Amino acid sequence: MAGGSIFKGIRISELEEMKIIKPPKAILELFNARVADIYMQKEELFKENEKLREYIDFFTATAYKWTSDDSIVQ
Known part of the structure; x- marks a missing residue:
């Protein structure tokens, strides 16, 4: 199997010769x-995911409470 890079590389001189259409x-x-x-939608989804993680952590922690006789209630 051959090794090496597929990406040839970019030279500054090549970039300077390129024409850019605006x-x-x-x-x-x-x-x-x-x-x-x-981007606004992405930010809102990120905030929603953070809130959902907080809920998961809270309910996971409260799902395993210790009773007075030290047994776990699920």
Whole structure:
């Protein structure tokens, strides 16, 4: 089996020769609005997951309470 890298590498001179197409401002604004909504949704889902983890920890901890005779109640 051959070893080595598939990725050739990028030279600065190659980057300097590349032509970059800049979309019109209206398209950039539409893109930014869409991406901003996605990032806001991601942040909300992250917060929701954190809250769900807290609930799981709480209910896991309270599921195993010690009784007065030191036996575990489930």
